[in-house]
Amino acid sequence: MIFRKKFFKMGICLFFALLSSNAIAGWTTAKIASIVVWEGGDLIYVFPEGGVKNxxxxxxxxxxxxxxxxxxxxxxxxxxxxxxAYIAGKTVQFRGADACTDQSTSETLQYFQLD
Structure with missing residues (x-):
């Protein structure tokens, strides 16, 4: 019985840890300082004012x-x-994917929200 309770508690902790794993992904809320389109790699680079956190x-x-x-x-x-958003000077909430999927040296944009 005690083993079951410990196992259950560990399972709950693991579940919430996995659920919140994106909490450490890069994020920021800022205006866009610049956007770079690079044809060589079919990539878009977005530079938020003040950079990206985490x-x-x-x-x-x-x-x-x-x-x-x-x-x-x-x-x-x-x-x-x-x-x-860049043209209008709007503030944007950025969220990274916590991985460098599209380019090996920069965090991949997972989603954004216009404020």
Missing amino acids: TPACDASGATYLSFSLKRPRAREYYAGLLA
Whole structure:
């Protein structure tokens, strides 16, 4: 019986740890300082003012930008939304994927929200 309780408690702790694993992903809320389109790798680089917080170890950009591939399913919508926010001077909430998927040296943009 005691073993079951310990096992159950460990399972609950593990569940919540896995559930909150994205809590350590890179994030920031800021205006966009610049957007770079690089044709050589089909990549978009987004530079938030003040950089990105809590980037993963794979990020070698100095936490200055997020990137995403133009080959992603919603890449054109991402680019259009970010470009509109940049032109309008809107504040954007950025969230990284906690991985360098689209480029090995910068955190991949997982989603963003326009404020």
